[in-house]
Amino acid sequence: MKITEDNLVTQLVNKNPKAADYIVETYSNLLYKIIYSVLGVYKDPQLIEECLNDVFLSSWNNINKFSKDKCKFKSWISAIAKYKAIDYKRKFSKNKELNPLDDQFEILNYSTEDEILKAERKTELIELINNMNKIDKTIFLKKYFIDESVKKIASDLNLTITNVNTRLCRGRKLLKEKLILLEERGVI
Amino acid sequence: MKDIYDLLNDVDFNTNDYENMNINVDDLTKKRLKKNLRKNIVTKNKHKKKILIASLSALCVTGLLIPKESYVTFAEKTPVISSIFENFRDSGYLGDYKSYGQEVTDKGFSVKINEVILDDNKLNFAYTIKTNKNMNDLCKIGAFPFCPDQIIKINNTRLNVCGGGTYKILDDHTVKCISSLEIVGKKIPSRFTMSVDLKKLNNVKGNWKFAFNVEKSKIEKQIKKFDINKNISFKDGVNKNIKVTLKSFNISPISAALNIKCHTPINVSYCGFIVTDENNTQLQQTGCSVNGLLAEPEMNLMFTSQYKVPKKLKIIPYKILQNDGMLVNSHIKSKSTLSTLPLKINQGKVGSLTVKNVEFKDTKTIINYTTEGIAPLSQADIVLYDEKGKTISPNADNDFNLRKNANNPNEYTEEFPKLDKNKKYYIGTSDFSNIYFDEANKLEVNLK
Numbered sequence: 001m002k003i004t005e006d007n008l009v010t011q012l013v014n015k016n017p018k019a020a021d022y023i024v025e026t027y028s029n030l031l032y033k034i035i036y037s038v039l040g041v042y043k044d045p046q047l048i049e050e051c052l053n054d055v056f057l058s059s060w061n062n063i064n065k066f067s068k069d070k071c072k073f074k075s076w077i078s079a080i081a082k083y084k085a086i087d088y089k090r091k092f093s094k095n096k097e098l099n100p101l102d103d104q105f106e107i108l109n110y111s112t113e114d115e116i117l118k119a120e121r122k123t124e125l126i127e128l129i130n131n132m133n134k135i136d137k138t139i140f141l142k143k144y145f146i147d148e149s150v151k152k153i154a155s156d157l158n159l160t161i162t163n164v165n166t167r168l169c170r171g172r173k174l175l176k177e178k179l180i181l182l183e184e185r186g187v188i
Numbered sequence: 189m190k191d192i193y194d195l196l197n198d199v200d201f202n203t204n205d206y207e208n209m210n211i212n213v214d215d216l217t218k219k220r221l222k223k224n225l226r227k228n229i230v231t232k233n234k235h236k237k238k239i240l241i242a243s244l245s246a247l248c249v250t251g252l253l254i255p256k257e258s259y260v261t262f263a264e265k266t267p268v269i270s271s272i273f274e275n276f277r278d279s280g281y282l283g284d285y286k287s288y289g290q291e292v293t294d295k296g297f298s299v300k301i302n303e304v305i306l307d308d309n310k311l312n313f314a315y316t317i318k319t320n321k322n323m324n325d326l327c328k329i330g331a332f333p334f335c336p337d338q339i340i341k342i343n344n345t346r347l348n349v350c351g352g353g354t355y356k357i358l359d360d361h362t363v364k365c366i367s368s369l370e371i372v373g374k375k376i377p378s379r380f381t382m383s384v385d386l387k388k389l390n391n392v393k394g395n396w397k398f399a400f401n402v403e404k405s406k407i408e409k410q411i412k413k414f415d416i417n418k419n420i421s422f423k424d425g426v427n428k429n430i431k432v433t434l435k436s437f438n439i440s441p442i443s444a445a446l447n448i449k450c451h452t453p454i455n456v457s458y459c460g461f462i463v464t465d466e467n468n469t470q471l472q473q474t475g476c477s478v479n480g481l482l483a484e485p486e487m488n489l490m491f492t493s494q495y496k497v498p499k500k501l502k503i504i505p506y507k508i509l510q511n512d513g514m515l516v517n518s519h520i521k522s523k524s525t526l527s528t529l530p531l532k533i534n535q536g537k538v539g540s541l542t543v544k545n546v547e548f549k550d551t552k553t554i555i556n557y558t559t560e561g562i563a564p565l566s567q568a569d570i571v572l573y574d575e576k577g578k579t580i581s582p583n584a585d586n587d588f589n590l591r592k593n594a595n596n597p598n599e600y601t602e603e604f605p606k607l608d609k610n611k612k613y614y615i616g617t618s619d620f621s622n623i624y625f626d627e628a629n630k631l632e633v634n635l636k
Contacts, residue, residue, distance in 0.1 A: 020229055021581045024222045028213040033206040043426075043512060046457035049217070056225045058193070065193035071200060079199040083192065123189065130190045134198065141199045145192070156202050 009073055012063040020060060023077070030074075031055055031081040038085035038147075042092065051088045055081045082146040128178050132171060139164055140171045214519040215571045215579055216618055222581060295394040296320060301384060302364070304402050306376065307411050307440035309490060311347075311369045313384065318362050326390055327355070333363045337387040340369065343380050347371070350477065370477060372445055372488040379403040412497055413438040414635045422629040425458035425507040432487070434503060434631060444471065444491040446503070451484055459507045461489060462563045462625070465498035469597045470565035497635070504562065504630040509622050516622035521573065525612040526555075536619040538562050541570070543615055544599075552583060553607040555615075558599050562625045565591075568600045571616035580604055580613075 003011055003022040011019035035051045059066075059077045066076050129140060138157065142148040143164075148156075154164045213221075291300040296319055303314040317333050319326070326332050333355050340347040351369040358364055379401065386396040416434045424430050431451040438445055446463060456476060463471040475490040509516050522533050531543040539561015547554040559567040568590050572580040583603045590600040607613060 015229065017226055017229060018581075020225045021222050024218055024225060025579070028218050028221060029211065030203060030206060032213050033209040033211050034203075036209070036211060037206065040512075043510060044455070044457045045508075045510075049221070053221060053224050056221065057228050060225065060229055062191075062193040065191065065197070067194075067197045070197040074203065075199070075201040076197055078201040078203050079196040080193070082201065083196060126190050126192065126195060130195060137195075137198050138200055141195055145195070146199060146201070152202075156200070 005073075009063065009066060009068060012060065020056070023059065024056060027074070027077055028052070030078065034078055034081040035085040035088075038082065038089055047088065047092070051084050052081075054088075055084050058084065079146060086145075086147050124179065125175065128175050132174075136167050136171050139167050143168055212517070214517045215616055216519050216569060218579070219569070219571050219581075290398070292396050292398065294396060295389070295392050297389045297392075297394065297396070299386065299389075299396045299398075301398050301400065304382065304400075305407065305442060306371065306402070306404055307407055307442050308413070308438050309370065309372050309440070309443040309445040309488075311371045311376070312366050312442065313382075314364065314366045315384075316358075316362065316364050317389065320361060323357050323359070323361055323363050327357060327363065332390045333365050334367065335386040335388060338367075339383075339385040339387060341383040341385075342374075342376055344383070347374065349374065350475075370475065370490065372447070372477060372490070373479065373486060378405055378408060407440060407442075411438060411440040412635075414633075416633050418631055418633065420503070420505055420629055420631050422459070422505040422626045423507060424455065425510045426455075428452070428458070430454055430459060430505070434633075437501060437633075437635065439497055440493065442493050443474075444493065446489040446491075446501075448487040448489065449484055450478075450487055454478065454485060454487065457508065458510065459505060462504050462506060462566060463489070463491070464502045464504075464564075466500040467597075468502075468564065470563055471498075472565060472591070500632060500634050502630060502632045504625050504627055506563075506623050506625045509624060518618045518620055518622040519571075519616060520619045521616045522614050525575075525614055527612065531615065533615060533617055534619070535559075535561060535567055535617060536621055538620040538623070538625065539564070539567055541567055541615075541617050546609075548607060548609040551606055553604045555602050555604065556599065557601075560598075562627065563620075564598050567617070567620075569618060570602060572604055573614040573616060575612040575614075579616075580607070 001007075001011070001016070001018070003016070003018050005026075008019055008022060012023070031052055032048065035048050035055070039048050039051060055077065058080055066073060129137060132140060135157070139153055142153045142156075143150065150161055150164050150168075153159075154161045157164075291298050293299075298318040300316045301313060302316055303312075305312050317323075334353050347369065349369050349371055351367060353365055353367045355363050355365040380403075381399060382402050383397070383399040385398075387393065389396065414437045416436055419431065419433050421429065421431045429452060432454070433449045433451065435447040435449055437447070446461070448461075456478065460476075463473075465471065471491040473489055473491050477488045477490070479486045520533065520535075522531060524531055526543065526546050529543060529545060533541045533543075535541055539559060541557060541559045543555060543557040545556050547556070555570070555572070557568070557570070559565075561567055572582075574580060581604075583605060590602060591597050592601045593599055
């Protein structure tokens with residue numbers, strides 16, 4: 001069976017190895033560029049390739065999380081590439097050792113000590129972000145998970161910079177309040 | 189429960205900014221990416237996964253010139269040990285076999301540790317998992333049947349190392365696995381107590397704990413260690429001076445390793461080493477670990493087990509030329525088609541690749557070829573094109589081991605889907621214009 005953009009997701013779900021070849025053949029250039037935009041500063045092509053390997057494997061292993069009703073596969077795998085590249089950058093950076101989720105706790109002024117509690121909070125944080133309204137969620141993810149500038153977010157979503165900043169501020173406040181509430185209830 | 193991959197559906201990623209960037213991934217790199225991905229996914233006939241189990245002090249990397257096979261295969265393919273399982277079962281090869289033959293059942297999974305074997309570089313343990321669920325379905329997702337959360341202890345001290353593994357589905361409810369841990373530099377005694385706590389299976393927490401005694405007295409007699417203690421100095425791909433001491437080479441029926449002490453920081457993205465024996469057969473590297481926490485980092489180049497102990501080694505440093513952090517394109521394509529045989533392709537200053545014959549079979553096409561030059565195994569990387577320039581991927585069940593004949597290690601075979609012998613096909617390979625082999629600074633050692 002020939003793999004096309006139309007049947008790609010179905011074949012990935014069916015674990016057809018030809019679908020694996022297809023995503024490499026089709027998306028290598030684009031994903032390499034996305035990763036290079038983050039990791040190119042280290043001038044280490046092996047690091048970029050390692051990240052690229054990770055992106056392909058992650059998209060294969062998590063294809064059941066892709067929602068064709070929400071976005072195109074190209075957008076989803078590109079977002080994974082940017083997210084992974086940022087994660088790699090944090091790991092190899094001397095100054096920052098946090099992943100984007102840890103950063104959310106920084107942003108919300110949380111300090112965590114217990115690893116288990118931290119993990120549970122991350123799970124709750126993901127749920128809370130997921131329950132945000134669509135536009136706020138998109139802005140939040142673009143800013144804090146794939147590190148896009150407020151200016152770019154505003155341009156892509158046809159909003160003003162002020163509007164984006166307001167939504168980010170409101171989103172942070174709301175998440176913090178909800179996390180505190182969950183703690184008080186003993187959920188986390 | 190939602191995770192980050194669910195959230196990323198809502199990012200609405202705009203790719204326009206990247207479309208005009210002048211970066212193109214060449215076909216050899218794409219082939220490498222495809223093979224890396226295939227090695228980690230399940231196909232109908234092939235069962236290999238690489239799982240990073242744990243790594244604290246050692247950075248486990250694979251160098252750019254590491255050819256193909258990067259995982260421990262079932263020992264049926266290794267002439268020296270015909271089968272790990274067979275040897276153990278018949279001769280009681282290691283330790284107290286009966287005690288680690290016990291079966292532990294929890295949460296619907298029954299696990300049995302079958303065998304353990306180790307040398308100075310690798311510790312492999314084999315186990316069997318049985319369940320009422322469909323094993324083919326379980327193995328499709330995530331790390332199963334491997335256990336990235338597993339805790340291994342040697343004499344009650346936790347072993348934090350990198351690892352990988354292979355598995356074979358025996359029937360709908362049974363899988364046999366080999367977990368392979370890199371233990372280079374770990375001083376493991378000849379006799380020890382090993383405990384294995386798998387922690388989770390198929391993301392389900394459970395109680396699968398084992399403890400047993402292991403001794404490596406028998407294989408120790410087959411481990412050969414050669415002291416080298418000689419220096420190499422060269423420049424890497426960013427023109428940095430690199431100075432290393434080749435400390436030792438050790439080899440056993442299950443692996444080989446070259447231990448290197450680096451007197452300067454070393455970046456494996458900018459340089460590396462190839463190793464050939466007295467017949468110019470390149471040793472097949474499976475990985476490279478660098479212990480960067482030491483003041484003078486230690487590097488261990490890992491190789492597959494060799495069919496015989498080499499008499500001489502030639503170690504050639506190479507530098508990987510840089511292009512501002514981007515891949516340097518070294519890809520070339522034959523001008524003639526596969527209908528003109530033998531088909532020789534010049535690989536620059538490194539050597540040449542020659543396609544000797546092509547077998548057009550009913551269900552597959554086999555391409556047989558050889559290489560000559562400085563790095564014969566690294567040179568054996570090919571891409572197949574149709575007449576429209578589209579790449580043709582190797583067969584899904586290709587085991588990535590290009591060397592099929594132990595007696596002729598410089599002859600290679602790659603299998604492709606069934607092709608039409610009346611059509612035109614071209615071969616692509618590397619001219620190594622991105623690599624400089626520093627033969628002036630090579631080291632030749634006699635192993636005795």
